[in-house]
Amino acid sequence: MAEAAVTSKGQITIPVEIRRAMGLQSQDRVVFTILPNGTTVMRAKTRSVKEVVGSLKRRTKRRVPTDKLGFH
Secondary structure, eight states, rough: OOOOOTTSOOOOOHHHHHHHHHTOOOTEEEEEOOOOOSSSEEEEEEOOHHTTOOSSSSSSSSOOOOOTOOOO
16 A cells, blocks of 8 residues: 655655556646545546657558547
C-alpha cells in the first residue's frame, strides 16, 4: 500500500510505484472521481487524438487529416 501526505497547499506527491503502475510521467494529468460509497478513484487522464498525432510510426505514406477521424 502506498501512502502520501497532503501539504498545506493541498498538494501530494504520487508515490513512484503508483506513477510507474499508472504509466504517469511529468506533466501528465490525473482525474479524481468520488464514488457513492465515498471511495475516491484516481486515473490517468487519457489524451485526445490531436495530442498524440505524429507520435506513432507510419506504416503507409497515406495521410488522413485528424478532422476526418470523427473525433472532436
